[in-house]
Amino acid sequence: MKHDDHDDFAVLVGARGSITSVEAGRPDAVPDGVLEAAGRLAATGHGDTQARFVWVGDAASERYLVTVDVHGSGPRRTADVSGRQAFQLPFGITVRELDVLSLVAIGATNTEIAGRLFLSTRTVTTHVDRIMRKLGVSHRTSAAVIAAEEGLIRLPFPGGEDGFDALRLGRQLSGRDAAPGPATEVISWPRLTRTPLVVGAALPLRGWAAADGIEMARATQLAVEEINARGGIDGRLLSMEIMDVDIMDVDSVRRTFTELTERDVDVITSGYVPYQDVAHDIVADSGIPYLHAATMAAMERRVLDDPVRHARIFQVCPSDRHYAPRFVEEMTALRDRGEWVPSSDRLAVVMSPWAMDLQASPTDLGVAEAARLAERHGWALELVQPMDHSITTWAGVAERIVHSEPAAVMLGHYLVDGTAAFLEAFHRAPSDTLVYSIYAPSVPAFREQLGARAEGLLWATVTGTYSDPLARAFVAKYTSRFGVKPGRSHAGIAYDRVRLAASAWSQVANPRDRGAVAIELRHSAVRGVNGAYWFDNDSQTALSYTNRTMDPSLAQAHLVFQIQDGRQRILSPTPYADTVFRPQPWLTRTAGTRLAAS
Known part of the structure; x- marks a missing residue:
């Protein structure tokens, strides 16, 4: 939850607990009890004294994470005091759990804690269990160490000051830790292994x-x-x-x-x-x-x-809504550059059965936007919905595409099996249709299943691994670790x-x-x-380059690949492209035009 900057503070406090200067915030935002504690630390501490604690006042808004640093020596000691308002306490603990944790930190038993906080022992046991779960520890000692290390000790001390001289904060406030000298006691804490x-x-x-x-x-x-x-x-x-x-x-x-x-x-x-x-x-x-x-x-x-x-x-x-518009843009670019000779002015998009399952979250391939984009560039866009009453298999989808022969078809299907089934059926008697898929060919199993029949396929992904040095290093490490790319x-x-x-x-x-x-x-x-x-x-979604931004430093490129000589090569966009388009072997018009030109 966001807090207002004016509720935080940073002040300099003298040994009498008075503010001598203000670095940030308002002086009246500093609780009196914090000033008193800082004054006691300045009066009794020494130049290397630092203390952290949670101040909890009567009002719900009076909860601060406080740090006190004492400087100087003798009567000239002062304390830098900073406080951040905490609507939520660290680790998600509640104020009551903070009380219990503070008493756990001094070694109090559940029964002793219950007596000091006027709770039942059973309630304290529940609090302790929740605290250890939130801190990610399984022993009270580890919880006590975290409380001391992270400053999770409440002031004023819950249930009175009795027993808190077991903590350095308690000794500092009482003056028993006033100056360095011969050790009179050794506090032996177990080494803390931080929870993963x-x-x-x-x-x-x-x-x-x-x-x-x-x-x-x-x-x-x-x-x-x-x-x-x-x-x-x-x-x-x-x-x-x-x-x-x-x-x-x-x-x-x-x-x-x-x-x-x-x-x-x-x-x-x-x-x-x-x-x-x-x-x-x-x-x-x-x-x-x-x-x-x-x-x-x-x-x-x-x-x-x-x-x-x-x-x-x-x-x-x-998001998926970039897929169909990107398909239209890529087909338009190939046509306008003369790299591909379309067989007609019609484009087709095959919607995945997943996309049509209304019980699941709906998939939106951006078909409406693609249709508007297609019209601007001289295309007519056709939507094909597989597994309806007239098409019951992916082979049936392929037969319809071969029969209608659109200039290009986009297979809007994410899974390997369906995409592979379409291509296997299409290759039996292909039409002069450029085939463009989404996502499924990214999985190595796709090329393993299709082999040479995947050659020439165009496919796109809204999130793909680049071919730059950073990505190549990842591929090398992954391959070395697991034996496969x-x-x-x-x-x-x-x-x-x-x-x-x-x-x-x-x-x-x-x-x-x-x-x-x-x-x-x-x-x-x-x-x-x-x-x-x-x-x-507003949607906390990764941006798409070039669909949502032209700044590649803040986005992921919508990559279009082509399988060439059994390898995944990036066709677009610049600057990530590492190849140029090769006409798919079954595109007769394009092949004929290139032959005539040569």
């Missing part, structure tokens, strides 16, 4: 999309291993919670995302899920930052309609998702402050192997 930051991932490891899901899992693992090899995030290593999900089963989607939220992971990631609306609802309720790669304009609209509820949900790839889309984006989360965690004061992490995710631009990620827009 957990990347939760809902991925299809079996079924239709398993080839993609396995790539996503491997790329996630690779990114985690690389970050851990460099020491993690501020001493915290990363770990993974990867859960198998049947993306075509709404009950499986509901179970998987519910369990991930209940495991209290630090970020949730996923690939494409037809029932994305179900995932959105579950994650929104949890407050866990969510990085998903479902290319759905419908999910953009969901965030736009309720930005507060979905403030921590980010779509890490541009990654595909050209979701492996890269799964790798980038972990790095996006890690970048945000490394920039915030507390990586388990989910609100702060979400704010950092929104406002930072990060360059990955699939392009640039920048979510500072």
Whole structure:
């Protein structure tokens, strides 16, 4: 929750607890109790005294994260005091849990805490369990160490000052820690091993999309291993919670995302899920930052309609509504440059059965915009809906295309099996139709299944792995680690998702402050192997170059590939292209025109 700058403060306080100068904020914003505590620290401390605590006053707005630094010596000691208003406390703990944690930090038992706070022992036990879950620890001692290290001690001390001299803050305030000298006691704290930051991932490891899901899992693992090899995030290593999900089963989607939220992971990631609306609802309720790669304009609209509820949900790839317009633009460019001789002025878009399933989140390939764009460029756009009453198989779709012979057809289908089935049927007796697919050929299994029959195919993706040095380094590391090359889309984006989360965690004061992490995710631009990620827009969706911006440093290029000599080559856009168009072998008019020209 956003706080107003004028509620924060930075002041200089003398040994008598009075403000001697104001660096930021209003002097009347500083609670009297904070001034008193700072004065006591200045009066009794020494030049290297620093203290951190949470001040909780009577009003709900009077909650501050306070830092006090004492400078000077003798009567000239002063204290720099800064306070940030905290509508939400670190780790998501409540004020009552802060009371309990402060008493845990001095070694009080549950029974002792209950007596001091006038609670039942059972209630205190519940609070302690919740605190340890939020802190990610399993022992009271670890919780006590975190409380002391992170300044999670409440002032005024809950239940009175008795016993708080066990903490350095208590001794500082009482004057018992006034100056350095011979050690009179040794406080031996166990070494704290910071709890790992957990990347939760809902991925299809079996079924239709398993080839993609396995790539996503491997790329996630690779990114985690690389970050851990460099020491993690501020001493915290990363770990993974990867859960198998049947993306075509709404009950499986509901179970998987519910369990991930209940495991209290630090970020949730996923690939494409037809029932994305179900995932959105579950994650929104949890407050866990969510990085998903479902290319759905419908999910953009969901965030736009309720930005507060979905403030921590980010779509890490541009939306599906760019696919059909990009198809029209590419066909127009090939025609106008004379690289392709169309057989007619008609273009066709085949809608995926997934897109037509009204029980799932609707897929929008941008057909309406493509139709308007086609008309401006002298095309007529035809929409083909497979699996209706007249077409029951992908072979039937291919037969219709061969019979009607549009100049070009876009297969608006994401999965390998359907796209491969169309091409196998089309190749039996192809028409003079340029074939252009989306996404499915990015998966290595596609070319393994089709072999030479994939040669010449054009295909596009709103998020693809580039061919630049950064991407080539990723491909080399992935290949070395797993013995196979990654595909050209979701492996890269799964790798980038972990790095996006890690970048945000490394920039915030507390990586388990989910609100702060979400704010950092929104406002930072990060360059990955699939392009640039920048979510500072109303739908918190990655931008598309060149569809939504002409600045490639803030967007992901909508890449058009062609399979040439068995390799994936980038045809457009500039500056990422590394090849030129080759006419597909079955395009008779184009081949004849080139032969005549030669």
